[in-house]
Amino acid sequence: MNKNDQAQPAISLRGVSKRYGDLQALSDVSFDIKKGEFFGLLGPNGAGKSTLISALAGLLKLNHGSISILGADVEKDYRQARLNLGVVPQEIVMDPFFTVRETLQFQSGYFGLRNNDVWIDELLEQLGLSDKADANMRKLSGGMKRRVLIAQALVHKPQVLVLDEPTAGVDVELRQSMWRFVRRLHREGHTIVLTTHYLEEAEELCDRIAIINKGQLLALETKEDLLARGLGSKLLVKAKNTIKLIPDEYRERIARHEGNEIELTIHRDSDSVMDILDNLRAASIDIDYVSVLSDSLEDVFVRMTGNTEVSQIESNEVQA
């Protein structure tokens, strides 16, 4: 691979805008995803994530802007762009007439590949589908159908793989095996773009993360930079006795107050933990234990998008 090849982004978006009637689904979005990145695309429901993925896949026409996949424009050079890209759709969709193997053989042929059975067998094995190869798609469980969707996206060996909410409604075991497989693809040099509702997944897997809301790009940073955006952390203070009186200057910063524990929101750059502790002691709080809790990606996400429903959505989905 020469220097130019390495410099070429896996995905490049320039001034991408899409409008549906009165709704501005995407508004002048521009960014690059580097080759070999594990990239997270986050945003609340209706933020524009799926519109963006549909635009990458050529499933919609943009009002303005351009998108290229490994240098191939998704409209002008759509054949090469689509060969470069594999997309795992969010919805579990299938053609009920066919078996798993037929589904993969047809999908392979659509990309111009005949005699692709060696790779199809490998995909079936890697995704735990070998014993279901001759089963009709209708007979598979939801998790199995999702694995087939992943196999379909990979059947033409694309360099860039987009996973749109791939673990929604998937049990823990399947989720782990799916991530093992995707990590392997990433190690082998594939560029992975992930959208997920499970923010801990994005935090664990992604190198860089973009947050979009209302069709606009709010942030595009490495995970570490995003977490250390200066928006702060929490100071957990445990006292030997019940905390009754809190100094007025900290009242608005109380994130939690239960018995002898209190959590205060602090700003990483402008607050001094030592000063706060001194002031608490001066208010007759007998400090027993202190801990600084860093912001999670979820905290940052909620703060940036104002989406307080995320935690609720996640916990509901996990229980489901």
Next chain:
Amino acid sequence: MNWTATFTLLSKEVTRWRKVWMQTVLAPVVTALLYLLVFGHVLEGRVEVFPGVSYTAFLIPGLLMMTVIQNAFANTSSSLIQSKVMGSIVFILLPPFSAFEMFLAYIGAAILRGLAVGVGVFLLAIFYVQVPVENFFVIMAFAILGSYVMGALGLIAGMWAEKFDQIAAFQSFLIVPLTFLSGVFYSIKSLPPIWYQLSKANPFFYMIDGFRYGFFGQSDQPVLLSLGVMLVATAVLTIICVNMLKSGYKLRDA
């Protein structure tokens, strides 16, 4: 032109109707034979449409062509609406198909289903009554062009429709009336002048009339005129379908 991709989509579409052959092949064959038995029994000996041709024999090419074209329409329209409603259309939209490749594959499958049903009706019908074959090539040309035209109409209906009942409406209010009023059961020469002129404006009439010529060597209109109408319809519908597919009408951006 990516022939592997085109052939694969054609093969997938053919496999789709082959897997449900009782619904897609056997049922229309049985329906056509029931028409033949009932109309043949009631009208045989009472009506002579072409000199020296029994009514039942006259009926066979009409019924055969009606079955061929209705099934060609059903193949493309049902395949598209099903995959749109179920979301599996994404598997066709993500690969690098050109509009023409998609068009050829869908039309090819419609023609093959039309011919399969047609052969089924013919093989069973000839046990009932002898039908001459005047010109095999004319028969095949009209069967293929008729399936092509109706497959293309089905493609347009499938792209336009968003629900199954819209396809049913297209079929019930457009395809079936135009087919029944195209001279399947009678010669349009037997109609009053106004209906005769209206029938000549029905493009489906030329499919049936030209096809019937292939069997009897006689028809209501010159066979070359029917062939010309079919070729013009083929060209116009090809242009419309390919442009609709290229623009992604109700497929992309849906």
